Amino acid sequence: MAERKPVVLVGGVLKEMPSGDALPAANIPEVTAPNIHAAPAKPTPADADELGYVDSAAGWGLVKLTWANLKTALSNIFLPKTGGRVADSDINPGAVEVGIYGSGxxxxxxxxxxxxxxxxxxxxxxxxxxxxxxxxxxxxxxxxxxxxxxxxxxxxxNVGPIGYGVGNGGTAVQAKSNTTPVPINKQNGVIYLANGSIPGSGIIVFELQNTFITANSIVVVHGSYIDTGTGSGSAISQFTPQVNYVQAGIAVVQIKNNYAGTIPTDGVTIRFAVFAGSAS
Known part of the structure; x- marks a missing residue:
């Protein structure tokens, strides 16, 4: 069997060591698992610390990089915890995808x-x-x-409506008369008017008391009719609700009778919604 000679790195290329040459064992530390395990620990690398690796683009020769070089290379792949910019990629330019590798x-x-x-x-x-x-x-x-x-x-x-979701609405039943103030602290909801009537071509006015209302709020109301079973409820076309005035905590609601004859208010509901507004 031919003699196997030690292999050394010369100019970045692995070559057999010439006959008669000897490795300077005292100056070449062994880099094996036991040696690495037994080496002193250094928890925090310094930027000048060096790591050795083989260069696939230059005949697998031995090269080195510093810890600073490694951090710079990784910063082009990962965002640091202090923040950064998402760069374009060939797959999803400028995109950040969350949960893509999960299942179910x-x-x-x-x-x-x-x-x-x-x-x-x-x-x-x-x-x-x-x-x-x-x-x-x-x-x-x-x-x-x-x-x-x-x-x-x-x-x-482009598909569904925009508005308030479940839990943000409420209902209130007007007490005593159809001009009694109605307290309800919800962004939108339904008010059931008290039994009563509105004279021909007349109006009634009541306060909607609501902590969501500010001086700049936009309060929208519209009416609907629920058949109470008595046959005395007002048809929707017979009355027109509107908001006359708004101040912090209050919207003044007016209901106008559109006909010459008296109409009842039992079975009449007023739906409302409070939207934020601005004076500037």
Whole structure:
């Protein structure tokens, strides 16, 4: 069997060591698993620390890079915890995909942290898509400031309606008479008018008392008729509801009789919705 000579790296190329040459064992540390395991620990690398590896583009020769080089290379792949910019890619240019490698119905969400020390608060705001093909998309905002959308072209819904969801509405039954104030602290809801009547071509007025109403609020009302079974309820075309005045906590609602004869108000409901407005 031919003699096997030691292999050395010369100019980045592995070559057999010439006969008669000897490896300077004292100057070449062994790099094996036991040696690495027994080496002193250094938990925090310095930027000048070096790592050795083989270069696939240059005949698998031995090369090195510093810890600073490695951090720079990784920063082009991963976003740092201090934030960064999402670069274009060949697959999804400029995209960030959340939950793509999961399986089954599951929520996917992004937490935003805007105050406090690291991990002090769960989140300042959260955008979450609940699991399943028809899961709800929810935006949670901690604190008292609103969720604002700035879109010069407006905000559109191409499929479903825009409005208040379940839990934001309520009902109230007017007490005593059809001019008694109605307290209901919901963003939208239904008011059932008290039994009474409106004289021909006349009007009645009552206050909607609501803590969601501000001086700049836009309060919308419309009427509907529910058959009470007595046959005395007013047909929807016989009256017109409108908001005459708004101030903090109050909207003054007027109901006008469109006919010359007296009409009853039992069976009449007024639906309302409160929207935020601005004077500037």
């Amino acid at each position: 119905d599951r929520p996917a969400y992004i937490d935003l942290h805007a105050y406090g020390a690291p991990l002090e608060v769960d989140y300042s705001a959260r955008i979450i898509r609940n699991g399943g093909p028809n899961g709800e998309l929810s935006i949670f905002q901690n604190g008292t400031s609103p969720v604002a959308f700035y879109a010069s072209g407006g905000i559109l819904s």
